[in-house]
Structure formats: C-alpha cells, structure tokens
Amino acid sequence: MKTTPKTQPRSATKATSGGSIENELKKLKSLLDEGAITQQEYEIAKKKVLNQ
Known part of the structure; x- marks a missing residue:
C-alpha cells in the first residue's frame, strides 16, 4: 500500500465540502x-x- 507524505504541499490538496475544510x-x-x-x-x- 502506498502512503502519501504527511507534509504534502497545501496547494496539492483541495477542500470540496464542509467536512473537508474542517x-x-x-x-x-x-x-x-x-x-x-x-x-x-x-x-x-x-x-x-x-x-x-
């Protein structure tokens, strides 16, 4: 199983709903x-x- 680094760039993540933003x-x-x-x-x- 591949895991992503904990400190990925903020620009690489997108918050699409209230839960994701939180x-x-x-x-x-x-x-x-x-x-x-x-x-x-x-x-x-x-x-x-x-x-x-």
Missing part, C-alpha cells in the same frame, strides 16, 4: 503545533482553505 484546518493546526510550519505559513494556508 479536516484541512485540523491538519494545518497539527502541522503548526508540531513545528512543521510557521505561524505565518499556517495563516496563509488557512486563508487559502477558507477562500475555496
């Missing part, structure tokens, strides 16, 4: 909490998700 925001928050992305990167990615 999941994407949770993933972003998790990445922020783990230190994988900066606060600035989190804010930019969050805006992209919410503007879809």
Whole structure:
C-alpha cells in the first residue's frame, strides 16, 4: 500500500465540502503545533482553505 507524505504541499490538496475544510484546518493546526510550519505559513494556508 502506498502512503502519501504527511507534509504534502497545501496547494496539492483541495477542500470540496464542509467536512473537508474542517479536516484541512485540523491538519494545518497539527502541522503548526508540531513545528512543521510557521505561524505565518499556517495563516496563509488557512486563508487559502477558507477562500475555496
């Protein structure tokens, strides 16, 4: 079974429904909490998700 990396680029993911948007925001928050992305990167990615 092939798995995708946890830190795939945000542009590679698309949120298409309310549930997907919520999941994407949770993933972003998790990445922020783990230190994988900066606060600035989190804010930019969050805006992209919410503007879809």
